[in-house]
Amino acid sequence: MGLTITEKILASHAGKAAVEPGEFIIARPDMVMGNDLSTAGAIGVLKQMGATKVFDPEKVVIVFDHLVPAKDIQAADLLKGVRQWVREQGIALFYDEGRHGIAHIILPEQGLALPGDLIIGGDSHSCTYGAVGAFSTGVGHTDLAGVLALGEIWLKVPASIKFTYHGTLGPWIMGKDLILATIGKIGIDGALYQAMEFRGPALATLGMSERLTMCNMAIEAGGKSGIIVPDGMTLAYVKERARRPWTVYQSDPDARYVAEYDFEITGMRPQVAKPFSPDNVVSVDEVAGTPLDQVFIGSCTNAKLEDLRIAARILRGKKAHAGTRLIVIPASTWIWNQALKEGLLEIFAEAGAAVSTPTCGACFGGHMGILGAGEVCLSTSNRNFVGRMGHPTAQSYLANPAVAAASAIKGCIAAPEEVGA
Amino acid sequence: MIRGRAWKFGDDVNTDVIMPGKYLAMRNPELIAPYIMEGIDPDFGKKARPGDIIVAGKNFGCGSSRETAPGGLKAFGIGAVIAPTFARIFLRNAVNIGLPVLECPAAAGIREGDLVAVDVASGRITDETTGAIYHAAPFPPFLQELIAAGGLVNYARKRLGLA
Numbered sequence: 121m122g123l124t125i126t127e128k129i130l131a132s133h134a135g136k137a138a139v140e141p142g143e144f145i146i147a148r149p150d151m152v153m154g155n156d157l158s159t160a161g162a163i164g165v166l167k168q169m170g171a172t173k174v175f176d177p178e179k180v181v182i183v184f185d186h187l188v189p190a191k192d193i194q195a196a197d198l199l200k201g202v203r204q205w206v207r208e209q210g211i212a213l214f215y216d217e218g219r220h221g222i223a224h225i226i227l228p229e230q231g232l233a234l235p236g237d238l239i240i241g242g243d244s245h246s247c248t249y250g251a252v253g254a255f256s257t258g259v260g261h262t263d264l265a266g267v268l269a270l271g272e273i274w275l276k277v278p279a280s281i282k283f284t285y286h287g288t289l290g291p292w293i294m295g296k297d298l299i300l301a302t303i304g305k306i307g308i309d310g311a312l313y314q315a316m317e318f319r320g321p322a323l324a325t326l327g328m329s330e331r332l333t334m335c336n337m338a339i340e341a342g343g344k345s346g347i348i349v350p351d352g353m354t355l356a357y358v359k360e361r362a363r364r365p366w367t368v369y370q371s372d373p374d375a376r377y378v379a380e381y382d383f384e385i386t387g388m389r390p391q392v393a394k395p396f397s398p399d400n401v402v403s404v405d406e407v408a409g410t411p412l413d414q415v416f417i418g419s420c421t422n423a424k425l426e427d428l429r430i431a432a433r434i435l436r437g438k439k440a441h442a443g444t445r446l447i448v449i450p451a452s453t454w455i456w457n458q459a460l461k462e463g464l465l466e467i468f469a470e471a472g473a474a475v476s477t478p479t480c481g482a483c484f485g486g487h488m489g490i491l492g493a494g495e496v497c498l499s500t501s502n503r504n505f506v507g508r509m510g511h512p513t514a515q516s517y518l519a520n521p522a523v524a525a526a527s528a529i530k531g532c533i534a535a536p537e538e539v540g541a
Numbered sequence: 542m543i544r545g546r547a548w549k550f551g552d553d554v555n556t557d558v559i560m561p562g563k564y565l566a567m568r569n570p571e572l573i574a575p576y577i578m579e580g581i582d583p584d585f586g587k588k589a590r591p592g593d594i595i596v597a598g599k600n601f602g603c604g605s606s607r608e609t610a611p612g613g614l615k616a617f618g619i620g621a622v623i624a625p626t627f628a629r630i631f632l633r634n635a636v637n638i639g640l641p642v643l644e645c646p647a648a649a650g651i652r653e654g655d656l657v658a659v660d661v662a663s664g665r666i667t668d669e670t671t672g673a674i675y676h677a678a679p680f681p682p683f684l685q686e687l688i689a690a691g692g693l694v695n696y697a698r699k700r701l702g703l704a
Contacts, residue, residue: 144683157565161608164568168694170703187566194566244606244630260608260634266693270700274683308553309600313629342603344629397553484605485562503604505557507580512561 122372124280125349126315129255129369133238141279141378148272149179150237154264155223156184158242160198161261163205166269174209175271181213181232182206183223186480191487221452221478224248224336224420228328229452231361235350235368240267245420245502247338251331252358253350253368255315258339278344279378280371281311284320287386292536294430295330296422296500296520298322299337300391301383304401312342314378317371319349322385328357329426336421337502340398390535392498393518396506404523404535414497415440415528416509417521418449418476419483422500425455427521432464434525434541435471441531446473447489449481471528485509491516498527542660543620543641544669545592549653550581552598556610556631565607570616577613591618594659596651598624601642602631608638615640621659623648623666623677636684637693643677650675 123131123138131138134145154162159182166172174180182202190196206214215226224245227233235253239246242264249256257275259267267273285298303310316338323331331348338346348354350368358366389403417423417431428450440446448468450456456478459465468475474489482489483501491497491510497517499509504516517533526534526541558580564573578585595601595614601624602610611634614622622635625646635642641661648666651657655670664677680688690696698704 144681158606158608160568165694169697169701171697171701192566198566198568242606244604258606258630260606260611260630260637262608262637262693263633266637266697269697274687276681308603309626309628312600312626339604339630342600342628484565485557486565503555503557505555505580505604507561508557512580512583 121376122374124317124371124375125253125369126255126280126317126345126347127277129236129238130275130277139277141277143277145275145277146272147238147275149240149267151232151239152180152267153223153227153239153241153246154182155186155243156188156199156202157186158261158264159202162242162265162268163201165262165265169265169269171269174268177210177212180211180268181227182211183215183226184217184220185222186484186486188217188220188479189477219453221455222420222480225424225451225455228252228332229454231358231363234358234362234364234366235354236366240273244339245336247343247346248332248336248420250335250338250345250347251328253348253354255345255347257345278313278315280315280317282377282380283316283318283383284380285322285383285385286320287322287384289322289325289385290388292390292522292541293385293388294520294522295326295333297388297391298383298385299334300393300401300518301388303337303341303399304391305381306341308340308397308399309342311338313344316341316343316346318346323348324351327426328353329424332424333421337398340502390520390523392523392533393504395504395515395517398503398518404519404533407517407533408535410517410533411496412444412498412527412532413495414445414447414489414491415524416447416482416489416497416499416501417524418447418481419501420451421502422521423449423451425458427500428455428459428464431521431525432467434522434536434539435529436467438471438529438539440472440528444528444531446471446528447476447482448473449476449488450478452478482509498524498533500524542658543592543594544656544658545594545620547594547596547651547653547655547657548589550595550597553600553603554581554597555604556602556607557604559602559610560607560613564609570612573609573613574616577617586617592620594620594657595622596648597622599626601627603628606630608634611635611638611640621661636687639692645675645677648675
């Protein structure tokens with residue numbers, strides 16, 4: 121019986137020839153990621169465990185993203201404590217202010233997430249790295265401490281679900297639309313405990329940015345991981361970034377899947393998740409005209425260079441609506457610098473946007489764009505639960521960056537065609 | 542034996558409502574404990590008492606991996622959370638820190654305010670108000686060992702040869 125890419129990666133990291141869904145394994149990761157919040161939590165737990173050294177400083181990457189630049193005194197003290205710990209541990213892969221960005225974008229961008237890797241991240245969106253053909257999943261800070269101390273983690277081998285995308289992408293249709301349609305179809309727990317394997321002729325045409333967005337939101341369907349078998353696109357992306365060898369795994373033709381879904385995307389309209397759940401998905405046309413107080417282009421889901429280029433293409437020479445705040449937060453320092461060189465930041469600034477240094481910021485209601493009572497936002501991020509971005513009565517709609525840019529211009533939810541795009 | 546009043550919640554209770562993002566920089570669970578479930582019921586922290594039990598719908602704890610969600614519930618003194626299913630990161634976090642979680646679809650029959658007794662070891666849930674008895678699905682042996690070891694801190698201490 122054949123194996124899925126997920127089963128092959130897990131078996132190889134558990135020292136086994138094969139594994140089966142439901143089996144418990146002890147696996148050794150290639151890379152462990154902690155952000156400012158989860159690392160701060162893990163440091164305390166490591167002390168309780170009596171662990172004085174991380175298992176291997178070269179396999180640990182620490183990224184400041186949630187609270188950076190320090191949003192208040194509490195955050196400043198938290199960041200200070202993590203910096204000191206990183207120095208003591210001799211961790212060189214440290215993305216502090218000035219090199220910082222959202223971890224889920226930094227790892228693939230800097231070649232720290234590679235095909236065939238097993239990656240454990242102290243953040244729920246760590247499933248993003250599946251886009252390069254790695255098995256990656258998110259954990260809390262106690263699990264993060266455990267893997268930092270031991271260099272191993274227990275995992276239950278997930279069953280895999282196969283998602284196949286057919287057809288041709290229409291204008292302004294992005295990875296975000298495919299994954300929103302997927303979550304809308306299977307629901308917020310539709311892939312609970314399971315690996316989501318994305319494939320198909322339409323997917324093959326998608327660039328890495330779109331694939332990262334799709335794997336990023338696997339968690340929004342309850343998935344343990346999202347994964348895409350590497351192809352030429354993946355290898356071209358990885359080759360110019362990797363600093364260590366990698367392994368390409370394929371799913372066998374007779375691999376077992378617990379469920380299979382097929383999506384025909386020819387003719388698909390941009391998708392929007394309405395409040396208050398990422399599976400509350402409709403076509404943009406059903407919510408067009410909804411007035412907006414704020415548009416947020418940011419987060420690990422949709423603030424990559426390609427996302428910013430698309431938003432800038434629509435915003436070029438136009439202004440955000442007078443009654444709508446536009447906030448643009450590039451996902452990493454490298455992206456910010458590229459966006460500067462390409463003139464994208466200027467386009468945003470001239471459109472009346474507030475452009476910030478990279479941070480998770482508004483996405484989790486931390487800082488840099490929190491919503492007040494009753495305010496309505498359209499966001500390119502990944503979650504729109506009650507209170508996610510601020511006041512419990514505020515509402516967030518989730519969409520792709522093209523819809524976000526068009527909506528900022530119109531001051532209400534709008535399809536890109538409505539602004540002549 | 543854990544004994545407390547039942548508080549009922551619906552499906553897909555996410556960690557953004559269990560512990561909103563504005564409290565993420567607060568590292569002390571005792572400080573965030575009063576704010577548990579604030580996103581659903583701002584008065585929950587005033588109405589509930591230590592020992593009380595949450596009986597919720599499917600996929601409890603979905604969303605963010607923030608450990609302040611189970612950590613806050615535990616610090617408040619919530620005796621146990623009963624649900625048909627839990628989101629996987631929440632389940633791991635709860636087991637790791639020793640917040641009792643029980644998977645039991647039939648326990649949906651428990652009504653708000655009922656007095657409920659939970660025997661975590663056997664998975665037996667007794668609604669003392671109605672007399673109904675439910676049995677939670679046993680965790681796989683590996684997880685039972687982790688729970689018996691007292692959570693991940695003790696497990697790691699053993700693996701490190703420190704305990």
